[in-house]
Amino acid sequence: MDLQLKGRRALVTGSSSGIGEATARMLSEEGAVVVVHGRNRERAEQVAERIGAAGVAIGDLSTDEGAAQVHAGARKVLGGNIEILINNAGGSSTGNTSKPPLDISAKDFVSNYHANALGAVRMVHEAAREMVDAKFGRIINVSSAVALQPNNLGTDYSAAKSALNNYTVSLAGSLKGVGVTVNTITPGVIMVDGLIRFARGRYNDPNMSIEEITQRLANEKVFDLPPVGRLGMPDEVAMVACMLASPGLGFVTGSNYRVDGGQVRAVL
Numbered sequence: 001m002d003l004q005l006k007g008r009r010a011l012v013t014g015s016s017s018g019i020g021e022a023t024a025r026m027l028s029e030e031g032a033v034v035v036v037h038g039r040n041r042e043r044a045e046q047v048a049e050r051i052g053a054a055g056v057a058i059g060d061l062s063t064d065e066g067a068a069q070v071h072a073g074a075r076k077v078l079g080g081n082i083e084i085l086i087n088n089a090g091g092s093s094t095g096n097t098s099k100p101p102l103d104i105s106a107k108d109f110v111s112n113y114h115a116n117a118l119g120a121v122r123m124v125h126e127a128a129r130e131m132v133d134a135k136f137g138r139i140i141n142v143s144s145a146v147a148l149q150p151n152n153l154g155t156d157y158s159a160a161k162s163a164l165n166n167y168t169v170s171l172a173g174s175l176k177g178v179g180v181t182v183n184t185i186t187p188g189v190i191m192v193d194g195l196i197r198f199a200r201g202r203y204n205d206p207n208m209s210i211e212e213i214t215q216r217l218a219n220e221k222v223f224d225l226p227p228v229g230r231l232g233m234p235d236e237v238a239m240v241a242c243m244l245a246s247p248g249l250g251f252v253t254g255s256n257y258r259v260d261g262g263q264v265r266a267v268l
């Protein structure tokens with residue numbers, strides 16, 4: 001299948017590692033012109049070189065200034081407007097993932113809101129008007145399974161991700177007949193390098209395999225394994241992002257795609 005991504009101009013935020021890196025790499029393999037983004041220039045440049053991206057844009061998306069800098073940097077590398085915007089940057093900015101609500105402050109909520117909801121809003125403000133003018137755009141917001149089905153921990157993060165899903169539906173509804181689609185992806189637990197490093201450190205075993213990590217973490221109830229019986233891989237999220245980025249998929253907007261191995265038990 002030809003995803004028609006050849007020559008399309010894409011920015012993947014938070015692509016200096018993890019899901020974002022896999023998405024940037026896959027878009028690049030599909031022939032898109034890709035900008036890698038992160039806050040750390042060295043890390044972003046290493047990834048860009050490894051995956052054959054066009055260049056990097058650097059900036060902290062928890063501020064308006066940072067987003068403006070990322071937009072300007074991406075435009076410069078791309079030599080035109082951003083056609084595909086993957087708002088992937090994020091993660092728990094407070095590290096409260098094992099804390100119950102009574103241990104999470106209002107300040108923590110604000111921090112996660114900036115990192116996981118407003119970063120995407122800022123990038124939309126920077127890039128979407130040019131998409132509308134060009135009558136083509138793809139905006140894909142990377143949220144989380146816990147946005148749909150929160151557990152009792154780390155709710156500052158899950159609440160911020162829920163806001164992102166909510167925003168996606170409104171934004172998609174407001175962009176009528178202009179060729180710009182907006183969708184979310186809600187990954188379950190994905191085996192990114194950060195998680196692998198965390199587990200190998202926790203168990204003091206630098207050679208632990210992905211299967212061993214999965215079993216140990218599941219046995220200790222760090223998380224429940226979803227129905228597929230394993231955790232997800234970054235490429236599995238990237239594949240859905242590439243599909244949603246395709247010019248051929250103009251009839252899907254305001255939707256959410258769950259990439260969670262069956263974790264979320266919902267009909268919608």
Ligand SMILES: NC(=O)c1ccc[n+]([C@@H]2O[C@H](COP(=O)([O-])OP(=O)(O)OC[C@H]3O[C@@H](n4cnc5c(N)ncnc54)[C@H](OP(=O)(O)O)[C@@H]3O)[C@@H](O)[C@H]2O)c1
Nearest residue numbers: 014016017018019038039040060061089090091144189190
């Ligand atoms: N891994 C999972 O299990 C999982 C599950 C559900 C949802 N998600 C979501 O998927 C996305 C990617 O997660 P990941 O696990 O791949 O994370 P990761 O490997 O830690 O990568 C996070 C990326 O986001 C960037 N970033 C974080 N905060 C930023 C900020 N304020 N401004 C600019 N860049 C920022 C990081 O850049 P630096 O290089 O500067 O640090 C990095 O490139 C996140 O939105 C996360 O919430 C992940």
